[in-house]
Structures are given as C-alpha cells and as structure tokens.
Amino acid sequence: MKLKAKLTFGVGFLFFMILLLAIVSGYYVYRLKKDTNNILVDNYKTLHYSRNMLLALEDFRANTKGVQLFEHNLMLQKRNVTERGERAVTERVNHHFLSLKGETKNATVVADLRKDIFQLMYLNMQAIEYKNNVANTTAEKAILAISIVGAICFTIAFVLLVNLPLAIAAPIVQLSDSIKQIAAGNYKMRLHFKRKDEFGAVAKSFNTMAQKLEEYTESKLGKILQHKKRIEALIDNMHDAVIGVDEEKRVLFANEPACLISGLKLAEFEGKNLEEIASFNDLISNLLHKISSLRQESGHLGLVQVFASGKENYFELEVIDINVVPTGEESSQFIGQFILLKNVTSFKERDVAKTNFIGTVSHELKTPIASIRMGIQLLENKRVGDLNEEQKDLLEGIADDTARLLKITGELLDIAQVESGTIQMKLAPASIGPIIDYALLANRSMVEQKQIRIDVQLEKELPMVFIDTEKTAWVLTNLLSNAIRYTDEGGVIGISAKRIGARVLLLVEDHGQGIPAQYLTKIFDRYFRVPGSTKEGTGLGLSISKEFIESMGGEIDVQSDFGIGSTFFVYLPIPLPQPLAYNPPT
Numbered sequence: 001m002k003l004k005a006k007l008t009f010g011v012g013f014l015f016f017m018i019l020l021l022a023i024v025s026g027y028y029v030y031r032l033k034k035d036t037n038n039i040l041v042d043n044y045k046t047l048h049y050s051r052n053m054l055l056a057l058e059d060f061r062a063n064t065k066g067v068q069l070f071e072h073n074l075m076l077q078k079r080n081v082t083e084r085g086e087r088a089v090t091e092r093v094n095h096h097f098l099s100l101k102g103e104t105k106n107a108t109v110v111a112d113l114r115k116d117i118f119q120l121m122y123l124n125m126q127a128i129e130y131k132n133n134v135a136n137t138t139a140e141k142a143i144l145a146i147s148i149v150g151a152i153c154f155t156i157a158f159v160l161l162v163n164l165p166l167a168i169a170a171p172i173v174q175l176s177d178s179i180k181q182i183a184a185g186n187y188k189m190r191l192h193f194k195r196k197d198e199f200g201a202v203a204k205s206f207n208t209m210a211q212k213l214e215e216y217t218e219s220k221l222g223k224i225l226q227h228k229k230r231i232e233a234l235i236d237n238m239h240d241a242v243i244g245v246d247e248e249k250r251v252l253f254a255n256e257p258a259c260l261i262s263g264l265k266l267a268e269f270e271g272k273n274l275e276e277i278a279s280f281n282d283l284i285s286n287l288l289h290k291i292s293s294l295r296q297e298s299g300h301l302g303l304v305q306v307f308a309s310g311k312e313n314y315f316e317l318e319v320i321d322i323n324v325v326p327t328g329e330e331s332s333q334f335i336g337q338f339i340l341l342k343n344v345t346s347f348k349e350r351d352v353a354k355t356n357f358i359g360t361v362s363h364e365l366k367t368p369i370a371s372i373r374m375g376i377q378l379l380e381n382k383r384v385g386d387l388n389e390e391q392k393d394l395l396e397g398i399a400d401d402t403a404r405l406l407k408i409t410g411e412l413l414d415i416a417q418v419e420s421g422t423i424q425m426k427l428a429p430a431s432i433g434p435i436i437d438y439a440l441l442a443n444r445s446m447v448e449q450k451q452i453r454i455d456v457q458l459e460k461e462l463p464m465v466f467i468d469t470e471k472t473a474w475v476l477t478n479l480l481s482n483a484i485r486y487t488d489e490g491g492v493i494g495i496s497a498k499r500i501g502a503r504v505l506l507l508v509e510d511h512g513q514g515i516p517a518q519y520l521t522k523i524f525d526r527y528f529r530v531p532g533s534t535k536e537g538t539g540l541g542l543s544i545s546k547e548f549i550e551s552m553g554g555e556i557d558v559q560s561d562f563g564i565g566s567t568f569f570v571y572l573p574i575p576l577p578q579p580l581a582y583n584p585p586t
Contacts, residue, residue, distance in 0.1 A: 011160070017149060017152055017153045017156060018153055020149055021146065021149040021150055021153060024142075024145045024146060024149055025142070025146055028138060028139075028141065028142030028145065028146070029142070031138045031142070043082070043083075043124040043125075043127050043128045043131070044128075045076075045080050046077060046080055046082075046083075046086070046120065046121075046124040047121055047124055047125075049073040049074075049076050049077040049080070050073075050077070050117050050118075050120050050121045050124075051121075052069060052070075052073040053069075053070050053073045053074060053077075053093070053117050054114065054117055055069070056069035056070035056073065057070060057110065057113065057114060057117075067101065070097060071097070074090075074093060074094060074097060077090055077093075077120070078090055078094070082127075083123050083124060083126075083127045085123055086120065086123050086124070089116055089119050089120045089123065090120065092112075092116045093113060093116045093117060093120065096109055096112050096113040096116060097113060100113060171202075171203075174191065175191065175202065175203075175206070178190075178191055178206065182209075182210060182213070188210075188214060189210055190207050190210060191203035191206050191207060232253065235253060235255045236255045236256060238255060238257070239257065239343065240257060240340055240341060240342045240343060241254075241255065241257040241258035241260075241261055241262075241315065241340070241341035241343075242254070242255045242257075242258060242338060242339070242340055242341075243258050243269070243338075243339040244336060244337070244338055244339075245274060245336055245337050245339065246335065246336040247334055247335055247336055248273070249273055249274045249275065250271065250272065250273050250274075251269045251270055251271065251272055251273075251274065251277070252270070252336065253269075253270065254266060254269040254270070257341075257343075258341070261283065261306050261313070261315070261341065262281055262283045262284060263281070263283075264277070264281060274287075274288055275288065283304075283306060286304060287304065287317065287339065290304070290317055291317075291319055291339075303315065303316060303317070303344070304316075304317050304341060313343065314343075314344050315341040315342060315343055315344065316341070316342040316344045317339075317340075317341060318339075318340040318341075318342065319337055319338070319339055319340075320337060320338040320340065321334060321337055322334070322335050322336045322337060322338065323335070372398075372402050376395060376398060376399045376402060425468045425471065425551050425552060426468050426469075426470070427466055427467060427468055427552060428466070428467075428468075428469070429464040429465070429466055429575045430464060430465060430466075430467055430469045430472075431462075431464055431465075432458065432462060432465060432497045432504060432506065432572075433458065433462075434469075435469065435472055435473045435476055436456060436458075436476065436495060436497070438473045438476075438477070439473060439476040439477040439480045440454060440456075440480070442477045442480075442481075443477065443480050443481055443484055446481070446484045446485075447484060450484065450487070450488075450489045450490075450491075451489055451490050452484060452487055452489070452490070452491050452492070452493060453490075453491075453492045453493070454492075454493050454494075454495060455492055455493070455494045455495070456494075456495045456496070457494070457495070457496040457497075458496070458497050458498075459496075459497060459498040459499060462497055462498070462499060462504065463499060463504065463574050464574070464575065465504050465572040465573060465574055465575070466552075466553070466572075466573050466574065466575035466576075467552050467554070467572055467573075468548070468552055471548040471551075471552065472548070472549075472552070472572070474544075474545075474548065475545040475548050475549060475556075475570065476506070476508070476570075478541045478542075478544075478545055479508040479545065479568050479570070480493070480495070480508060481541075482510075482541065482542075483508055483509075483510035483512070483566075484510075486510060486512030486513055486566075487510050487511060487512045488512070491510075491511055491512075492511060493508070493509065493510050493511075494507070494508075494509040494510075495507070495508055495509075496509075499574075500571070502573065502574050503554070503555075503571045503572060503573055503574060504571070504572045504574060505569060505570070505571055505572075506569075506570040506571075506572060507567055507568065507569055507570075508567070508568045508570075509565065509566075509567040509568075510565050510566055510567075511564065511565040512565055512566065513562070513563065514560045514561050514562040514563055514564050514565050514566050515530060515558070515560040515562065515566055516530065516562045517560075517562065519531075520558060520560060523542055523558060524542050524543055524545075524546045524556070524558075525543060526540060526543040528543075549570060549571075549572075552572070552573070553573045554570065554571050554572045554573055555569075555570075555571040556568065556569065556570050556571070557569045557571075
C-alpha cells in the first residue's frame with residue numbers, strides 16, 4: 001500500500017472514531033436529559049398538586065377558598081396523568097371530592113379522599129424511584145460506551161504516534177546516508193526497501209542512477225574507442241551504401257559507397273542534418289521524400305535510381321530503426337536509424353533482359369500462332385474438303401489451344417510493355433457508355449451460352465472520363481469475362497457507373513463463388529490464381545488491368561465475400577476543366 005494511502009486510512013479512521021465518540025456522548029447525554037426531565041416535569045407536578053389538595057382539604061369546611069383550591073389542583077392533575085394506575089386513582093379522588101362537596105361534614109369521605117391523595121403521591125414516588133434507576137443505568141452505559149470508544153481512539157492515536165514518524169523518517173535517513181555515499185564516490189551503494197510505496201519507487205530510481213554511474217565510471221575510454229573503430233571498419237568495408245543518423249536526423253557516419261553515389265565528401269556528411277544536405281543534394285532529397293511519404297515502420301521502401309559510374313544504377317532502400325533499452329529501464333528508446341542502399345543494378349539488368357526476352361518471344365510467337373489459326377479456318381471451310389467427325393473434334397481442340405496460346409502471348413506482350421515502359425497511353429476525354437457496350441458485345445456469346453442476365457445501371461448526366469479508351473475497354477472486357485466465368489447459368493451480373501467527387505466509379509458485381517479473404521491482397525499479383533480454382537486462366541489479366549488503370553491515374557480494387565460473390569471497383573479520373581485563354585486588352 002502506498003504511504004499516502006496509509007496516512008489517509010489511519011488519519012481518516014481516527015477522525016471517524018472521534019466523530020463516533022462525539023455521537024455516542026451526545027446520544028447518552030440526550031438520554032439522561034430526557035430521563036431526568038420526565039421526573040421533574042411529570043412526577044414532581046403530581047406531588048405538588050397532591051400537596052396543594054391536602055392543604056385545601058384542611059380548609060375545606062372553613063371557607064370556600066379551600067374548595068376552589070382543591071378543585072383547581074384536581075383539574076391540573078387530570079391533565080398530568082403519566083403513570084400506570086394514576087388515572088384510576090385520580091378518578092377516585094374526583095368522585096370522593098364530588099361526594100364531599102354534597103356532604104362537607106362526612107368524615108368517612110374525607111378519610112377516603114385523603115387516602116386516595118396519598119395513593120396518588122405514592123404512585124409518583126415509585127415512578128420517581130424507577131426513573132432514577134433508569135437514569136443511573138443510562139449513565140453507566142454512557143460511561144462504558146464512551147470509555148470503549150475513547151480507548152480505541154487512544155490506541156489508534158498511539159499507534160500512529162509510534163509508527164508514522166518511524167515509517168517516514170527511517171527511509172529518509174537511509175536515503176540521505178546513501179546519497180552521501182554516492183557523493184563520496186561509492187557508486188556500489190544500493191537501497192534495499194522491500195516495500196511497494198513511494199519510498200520503494202524512490203529506491204528503484206536511486207538504484208538505477210547508482211548503476212548507471214557505476215557503469216560510467218568503470219568503463220574505459222580505450223575499450224570504447226576500440227569498439228568504435230571496429231564498427232567503423234566494418235561499415236567502411238561494406239559494398240552497400242550505409243548512412244547512420246541519430247534521432248534528430250543528424251548524420252553520425254557515412255561509408256565510402258554512400259559518399260560515391262551521392263557525390264559528397266565525408267566532411268560534407270558528418271554532423272549535418274539530412275534536411276540540410278537535401279537542400280543541395282538530389283539523392284538525399286529523394287531519400288528523405290521516400291522515407292517520409294512511404295515509410296510506416298522499419299523495412300524496404302522500394303528502388304532508388306541513381307546515375308553513377310557512367311550508367312544508371314538501382315538501389316534498394318531500406319531503413320532500420322535502432323532502439324535500445326537503457327540500463328535499469330524496461331521500455332526501449334529510439335536513438336537513430338541506419339539508411340541502407342543495396343545495389344541491385346545487376347538484378348535490375350537481368351529483369352530488363354527477362355522482360356525483353358518475354359516481349360521478343362511473345363511477339364515472335366504471335367505470327368506462327370496466327371498462321372496456325374488461319375490454317376484451321378481454311379480446314380474448317382468445306383470448299384477445301386469435308387472432314388469426318390474425328391477430324392472435326394481434333395480440329396476444334398487445336399483451335400481452342402491456338403486461341404489460348406494467342407491470349408497468353410498477348411498478355412505476356414502487354415506485361416513486357418508495361419515493365420519496359422514502352423506502353424503508350426492515349427489519354428483523352430471519353431464516355432463510359434460506349435466502353436460498356438463494347439465489353440457487352442465482346443462477351444455476348446458467353447452470356448447467351450450461360451443464359452446470364454446483365455443488369456446495367458448508369459447515373460444520369462454522367463461526366464466524361466480522361467482515359468485511354470482502348471485500354472479501358474480491355475480492362476472492362478476482362479473483368480466482365482471473369483464475372484461470366486464464375487457465375488452460374490441463369491445468374492445475374494451487375495455493371496454500374498456513378499460519379500464520386502472528381503472520379504467516376506465503375507463497378508462489376510457477380511454472385512459467383514467469391515474470393516477467400518486471405519487471397520484478396522494477392523489477386524492483382526502476376527501469375528497468381530486462387531488455389532483450388534477449376535476455371536481456366538493465366539493469372540495475368542487482373543495484373544495487366546491494374547497496370548493499365550494506374551497508368552491512366554485511376555485505381556482498381558476488389559471486395560469479396562467467399563460463397564456470395566465479388567465486386568470490382570474501377571475509379572477513373574474526370575478531366576480537369578481547361579483554363580480560359582487570356583486575351584490582353586488592345
């Protein structure tokens with residue numbers, strides 16, 4: 001328990017007991033006051049009225065004043081009946097008084113009346129004695145209760161008086177002595193408070209400070225310099241460019257490859273902030289831009305293109321955060337970063353060669369495949385000659401394989417053009433309606449074969465989009481073809497378009513088998529096909545669609561519920577309004 005909580009609990013409990021003592025004392029004083037007041041107010045008055053009636057009875061025969069005095073006190077007594085049996089006795093006194101008024105000389109009535117008055121006095125004397133005993137009992141209980149509560153208050157106060165100064169003063173004295181030891185150079189001094197209050201936290205902080213001071217004093221500068229030189233030698237002999245910065249982006253070191261590709265000397269690197277260097281160096285400016293715009297956490301941030309040694313070089317940018325756990329602490333602290341530029345030029349050159357090879361082979365294969373297709377068409381012409389059923393089946397299989405090969409080579413050629421950057425986009429304002437009509441016409445035979453209904457919904461006054469019409473038609477045809485392939489016979493496919501801000505959203509929705517959630521992030525990767533899918537395909541269509549749409553400044557995405565269907569979203573940009581020409585005044 002914290003020291004503050006202990007003090008609050010102890011003092012609060014003592015305050016509560018004092019308050020309880022005051023309440024108990026007040027309660028019993030009130031009880032005593034009430035008991036004594038009953039004696040004085042009720043019984044004393046009855047005795048007084050009885051005494052006056054006896055005196056009046058002596059003058060009853062002599063004059064009428066005695067009768068009036070008796071009658072007056074009897075009336076007051078009737079109003080002051082408080083004890084058990086007192087009412088009956090008072091009634092007898094009243095009865096005998098009335099009888100005496102008629103026969104003033106009747107000695108028997110006088111004797112009975114005097115007897116009744118003495119009986120009334122006796123009852124009240126007994127009541128006084130009983131109430132006196134009750135008051136004594138109340139007083140004894142008050143003394144006992146007040147004594148018990150007072151003893152508890154005294155005990156608590158004594159415990160606080162003995163323990164509280166010791167609990168506060170002893171750790172302070174020990175802490176003061178330990179600080180004096182640290183000031184004298186004894187950094188091995190430690191506090192051992194086995195408590196979980198504020199003094200325990202102070203002891204933990206004190207021990208952490210002493211441990212750090214001990215490590216600092218026992219460390220040797222020679223060892224530190226030796227380790228520093230080893231690290232510097234290791235970094236300088238790396239083939240990859242390395243730049244080390246602190247938490248404020250100030251350069252701590254840079255190896256020779258980093259100086260070579262940046263065109264800077266080591267003196268222009270060390271001790272300077274990266275933003276300051278970026279103001280006059282394009283490479284550092286590019287690196288900072290990539291780090292700030294793309295980086296969410298440590299890791300690879302893509303390729304950086306640098307012209308060095310007379311040719312284009314490609315480097316893979318990687319940023320590694322350096323976090324350490326300070327001595328005596330539990331949480332890590334960010335102290336800087338490593339910026340690595342790994343030379344991947346050779347891999348890039350091989351990738352370009354691969355792309356060129358694929359493009360060349362795809363281009364070369366299209367000609368013989370087209371020739372084969374033409375030959376198949378000639379064979380299917382009856383003017384060349386009739387074919388038997390087996391030959392027709394064989395020729396149909398060859399035609400299907402030829403169409404498949406032609407599609408694959410076309411997609412490979414598109415991929416090669418995208419990778420090499422030779423693909424040309426002919427961007428111009430265009431309407432969505434004709435593009436949808438083209439896609440529907442291209443897939444009409446598949447739609448009729450599976451008896452699928454296409455539901456087209458276009459927003460009214462839909463604006464034109466700034467796109468390559470041919471490439472966009474290819475993308476929509478591919479998306480619609482996929483939707484037809486995965487939709488059951490007699491199903492429905494939805495195509496809709498509407499404006500959203502500065503873009504037009506084109507949706508293709510099917511109700512097929514859908515895509516499992518774990519594959520949604522890979523669906524646009526090249527050659528990727530959902531495992532277990534029985535539908536034909538190369539895994540290139542969606543990848544090419546993504547490249548085409550993004551090259552036009554658009555965006556493509558997908559949402560899918562497995563077993564329910566998929567929806568592809570294609571965002572196409574709206575052309576910006578052209579500024580009005582300025583005609584200077586003549």
